[in-house]
Amino acid sequence: MIMAKAKKKEEVPAEEKIKQAARKLFTERGFDAVKTRDIAAEAGINLALLNYYFRSKQKLFDVIMVENFEQFVQQLIPVMGDENLSLDEIIAKVSGNYIDMLRNNPDLPFFILNEMKNESSELLVIREKMKDVKSGFIKRVEKAMKEGKLTPLHMGHLMMNFMGLVIFPFVAKPVLMKVNGFSNKEFDALMDERKDLVPIWLKAIMKAK
Amino acid sequence: MIMAKAKKKEEVPAEEKIKQAARKLFTERGFDAVKTRDIAAEAGINLALLNYYFRSKQKLFDVIMVENFEQFVQQLIPVMGDENLSLDEIIAKVSGNYIDMLRNNPDLPFFILNEMKNESSELLVIREKMKDVKSGFIKRVEKAMKEGKLTPLHMGHLMMNFMGLVIFPFVAKPVLMKVNGFSNKEFDALMDERKDLVPIWLKAIMKAK
DNA sequence: AAACATTTTAATCAAATGATTAAACTTTAA
């Protein structure tokens, strides 16, 4: 029997355990706040093994960063490029899907925002990915604006509005819970409502003048 | 001549220099990323003096945190409570004022979001401050909803929408600049436009169904 | 079994960092 990784039974290999622990902690707390010893403890392995597999904390982080950023944008690509859907349908579907994704990964937005504030890494990859996401959808929106079906508006505003309505609540969750006294349950109920509301609001925004 | 702080000429006292340096660095980078030696260097004073005046990094940070949070909310209070303005006027004025304030303090939102994710400090003060902000305005909105002038909606949604449209762009600025290739100038121009656009959009949102 | 790869342990480094101390210097007040 050929096995790349040797292990007693059917256990998860150490390298994978380290990655899982790193993903959890880095996503929750960010690069600086996580210590290599935290990761080793969370993974249930020895500190030395982390450096054995990943050479350094930074290298391990880079792996997680790329994976997280992909999760952050990947979901948008197939829906936004779907020529069989109307613009309204795309907005509704993307909003709903994205809010669902964020409910399962509530720390993802802050992680991306926080880490992209510092690093300049992986810029090329990111820019390329986003080009694919935007091209088709943007052209259709611009066409609708020219035809007078939508109020003419800089694409940056639309992107900020979408992100602001969909993503921001997850970034602001701690503040909202402290300031407004929301419970986790209440917050979750509001997010569920927003799956239907955000598309309505985005449509209203795009037609308002 | 009686002077609490002794100094050669008309210089800014060391305690104030430390606070100013601390405010700048903490607001830009957050608690963890700022080292006491950074603050001392930025203030042009010796490291020992920082601990002499403020006892510890944490104590110094607490001072800055309170001041920053006050700036974050204080501006809202007088306008939102102004009974002489219509709801539309309040929304327009608050949006414009707040975007202007954030253009002068672009790092403030992320600072608040980041630090409130961790700490539980100053909860009482915060909660009290926010009660003042909300009470009057909220009652008027709820009344308008009951009268059918606005679409009935959980107040949490309205707050998220306002913050999402006004504040989020400043939090996402690094991402937007990297992903969309915005320059500082372009971003600033968009923010200027939003002073007029956000009130229009918020009104559209509150009437949409 | 022998050879090889993987995993674990324990000890240790070097640098960064928050904090303290003691001594000197400067300004103000008595």
Add this chain to the structure above:
DNA sequence: TTAAAGTTTAATCATTTGATTAAAATGTTT
């Protein structure tokens, strides 16, 4: 001028933290 308060400097601690090393233990392949 002297005493007190405020300010500065330099040296030093103890802890944390990322990383490395050497050696042993465990499992796999030949």
